[in-house]
Amino acid sequence: MKSTEIQQLINDFPLVKRLIDLEEVSWFNPRATTLKEGLPYVGLNTRDVQQAEARLKRFAPYLCKAFPETQVTNGIIESDVVAIPDMQKTLNQRYGVEVTGKMLLKKDSHLPISGSIKARGGIYEVLTHAEKLAMQAGLLQESDDYSKLFSEEFKQFFSQYSIAVGSTGNLGMSIGIMSAKLGFSVSVHMSADAREWKKQKLRSHGVNVVEYEQDYGVAVEQGRKEAESDPNCFFIDDENSQTLFLGYSVAGGRLKAQFEQMNVVVDENHPLFVYLPCGVGGGPGGVAFGLKLAFGDNVHCIFAEPTHSPCMLLGVHTGLHDGISVQDLGIDNVTAADGLAVGRASGFVGRAMERLLDGYYTLSDQEMYDLLGLMNRDEGIQLEPSALAGMPGPSRVTADKAYLESKQLTAEKMRNATHLVWATGGGMVPEVEMAKYLATARI
Numbered sequence: 131m132k133s134t135e136i137q138q139l140i141n142d143f144p145l146v147k148r149l150i151d152l153e154e155v156s157w158f159n160p161r162a163t164t165l166k167e168g169l170p171y172v173g174l175n176t177r178d179v180q181q182a183e184a185r186l187k188r189f190a191p192y193l194c195k196a197f198p199e200t201q202v203t204n205g206i207i208e209s210d211v212v213a214i215p216d217m218q219k220t221l222n223q224r225y226g227v228e229v230t231g232k233m234l235l236k237k238d239s240h241l242p243i244s245g246s247i248k249a250r251g252g253i254y255e256v257l258t259h260a261e262k263l264a265m266q267a268g269l270l271q272e273s274d275d276y277s278k279l280f281s282e283e284f285k286q287f288f289s290q291y292s293i294a295v296g297s298t299g300n301l302g303m304s305i306g307i308m309s310a311k312l313g314f315s316v317s318v319h320m321s322a323d324a325r326e327w328k329k330q331k332l333r334s335h336g337v338n339v340v341e342y343e344q345d346y347g348v349a350v351e352q353g354r355k356e357a358e359s360d361p362n363c364f365f366i367d368d369e370n371s372q373t374l375f376l377g378y379s380v381a382g383g384r385l386k387a388q389f390e391q392m393n394v395v396v397d398e399n400h401p402l403f404v405y406l407p408c409g410v411g412g413g414p415g416g417v418a419f420g421l422k423l424a425f426g427d428n429v430h431c432i433f434a435e436p437t438h439s440p441c442m443l444l445g446v447h448t449g450l451h452d453g454i455s456v457q458d459l460g461i462d463n464v465t466a467a468d469g470l471a472v473g474r475a476s477g478f479v480g481r482a483m484e485r486l487l488d489g490y491y492t493l494s495d496q497e498m499y500d501l502l503g504l505m506n507r508d509e510g511i512q513l514e515p516s517a518l519a520g521m522p523g524p525s526r527v528t529a530d531k532a533y534l535e536s537k538q539l540t541a542e543k544m545r546n547a548t549h550l551v552w553a554t555g556g557g558m559v560p561e562v563e564m565a566k567y568l569a570t571a572r573i
């Protein structure tokens with residue numbers, strides 16, 4: 131972008147200057163609206179989510195066999211919700227804001243198979259593709275016991291096909307591990323910021339890891355190219371895939387059932403706030419979609435991004451969506467937050483979800499590290515930096531009186547609120563790597 135164009139953008143949207151200056155900012159979208167008004171723009175509905183749920187149920191007997199660690203949940207890949215009262219006290223002190231209501235943590239960080247939120251969308255898309263191929267070949271019917279897929283015969287069948295994906299790490303882990311287990315030949319195109327241990331783990335599963343010196347956007351483009359030249363290769367498009375999005379969305383109905391078991395009430399007088407770390411947008415967007423369908427206008431979704439990669443905030447705030455990248459403004463897109471180092475947001479997710487998301491904020495890398503240390507100290511829970519991005523959310527919401535007023539979120543309602551921080555990764559970080567993260571925390 132030319133400097134005159136940047137200046138014009140800043141004139142139209144003063145917040146852009148603060149993004150360029152790498153300030154921590156919060157923005158609550160005045161155009162956010164009701165589920166009823168926003169839903170038509172998503173292009174997907176409850177039936178689509180129900181179909182995704184049903185597909186995951188069909189695959190549950192297979193997952194039980196292929197990944198015995200999923201037996202405890204009968205082959206359903208789902209995470210716990212836990213209270214974090216000590217962290218809540220620490221955060222109130224740290225930010226000088228008295229957050230009322232209760233803070234909970236959604237531990238997608240500890241999802242089986244790949245230890246991140248990507249175990250939802252990534253695995254779902256691979257399973258969807260495998261089901262389609264097996265059905266087209268006349269080898270599988272919906273009424274079958276899918277555990278039969280765990281066999282040499284099916285591995286042979288899938289080995290004729292390949293799968294490619296571009297990733298900063300965690301999506302590659304989910305798609306690589308799942309695809310290799312089914313028998314596919316799989317290539318993961320990894321951006322420069324991807325961790326060495328993730329590459330090693332993938333190679334140990336028989337995944338072809340292709341490394342790039344550039345960022346996520348380039349890795350995705352190369353994956354797309356590889357797939358174009360091979361008709362038997364399926365490219366998983368993290369930037370535009372509705373299938374991935376639906377895989378994530380199943381979380382909404384499942385959280386509702388978990389809350390019912392835990393006696394957590396969500397209604398007009400007991401609002402739910404959910405804080406979701408955002409990279410390209412598919413994960414948090416899909417989860418938010420599922421949450422809106424499950425809880426309607428009583429759930430308020432807020433996205434969190436690193437100050438060095440605020441792509442979704444930039445795209446939605448300016449209305450330019452995937453027509454602008456943070457690099458266009460000279461922001462470097464360099465962050466320690468795996469999965470969040472994305473310079474250009476998904477145009478699909480931004481356009482589909484902008485009316486259903488209440489707000490966006492950014493935080494620094496050092497803040498994520500500090501929160502990582504505090505979480506370990508106060509709650510004994512170890513997460514990767516990106517998974518802490520949701521932690522400042524409750525204080526940002528509580529401090530913004532104009533936002534609360536616009537949504538008629540009175541002090542009384544806020545005393546009954548539930549603040550759910552979505553912890554998106556960290557369960558598989560090796561001990562030596564975790565020790566390095568903890569050493570970076572200034573606490």
Ligand SMILES: *Cc1c(COP(=O)(O)O)cnc(C)c1O
Nearest residue numbers: 300409410411412413469554555
């Ligand atoms: C991928 C990822 C996210 C964000 O998901 P997107 O679909 O890229 O927005 C958040 N946290 C972690 C740990 C991730 O791996």
